Amino acid sequence: MNIYKMEVKKGFKSVLIWSVICVLLNLLFLSMFPSMKDSGMQELLKTKLDAFPPALLNAFGLDDAPDFSKLEEYFAYVFQYLMMAGVIYGGLLGSKALIKEESEGTIEFLYAQPVKRSKIVTMKIFAAVTLFALFVIIMALSSILVSLAVKPSDLNTMDMILNYKLLFSGFFMVGLVFMAVGFAISAVVPHLRLAMPITIGLFFVTYLLGIFSDLIDKLSFLKYFSPFHFAMPADVVKQGIKSGDIVLSLVFITVATVVTYIIYRKKNFRL
Secondary structure, three states: OOHHHHHHHHHHHHHHHHHHHHHHHHHHHHHOHHHHHHOOHHHHHHHHHOOOOHHHHHHOOOOOOOOOOOHHHHHHHHHHHHHHHHHHHHHHHHHHHOOHHHHHOOHHHHHOOOOOHHHHHHHHHHHHHHHHHHHHHHHHHHHHHHHHHHOOOOOOHHHHHHHHHHHHHHHHHHHHHHHHHHHHHHHHOOOHHHHHHHHHHHHHHHHHHHHHHHHOHHHHHHHHHOHHHHHOHHHHHHHOOOHHHHHHHHHHHHHHHHHHHHHHHHOOOOO
16 A cells, blocks of 8 residues: 555645635735835835834834835735745644544554554655645746736846745745644644644744744744744845754754654554
8 A cells, every 4th residue: 555645646636725725816916016016005005014013013024114116025025924824734734644544434444554653654744745845836836927927127037036936945844844743733632623723723823922022022032932933934035044943943843753753653543
């Protein structure tokens, strides 16, 4: 039984659904860029943002207001919302992976196969990473193609592509963090109906931790527990991805993956 192929085949439909929805939203956002660029939106935005406290603007990455006349900054601003959805999808891929057979009542068939539990986990991880990578590639290609159609003539195409490469690399990295955590959740919880809300809730809790770390100086350490803030699009466009954030992401992924193998190896299945 080829677990990897089976998992990819079963998850392909969800990739298409998520991709279509996110690509359409991406198309909608980017199609608005020409009108945003020419309608004085930058001045209007600055006027509105000046009314908010500096700490609040900093928490949402708006302390340095995005210049909507620049495609990279406009895209980074709207992309953060698509990235949130995509990262949640990555987490759900992990949180469903090891618990769905128990929830569907097919775990006995899987358990009866001459395959070690560690190999089951490995193949499911490879399949989830493949599906998420496919989703990110579709999003990246669609973003580049639409951006080419709306970009200003003075914007260098290669510079734009390199900026997008950074954005989607950060997206992929953060998605893998939540996927790894999702796998650990999947190995622990007894039912799929618990795994999914826990994963989504965990994302928003950690996202709020990142906001609090910017709002309150004494809580600045909380940013290390907010993987989404490791690759905030607005920061990535201006500063790139920091090496420290890459290391932290690898630590989260490694710890969550090790926990997954240890727990799943000892888990008592509900046959």
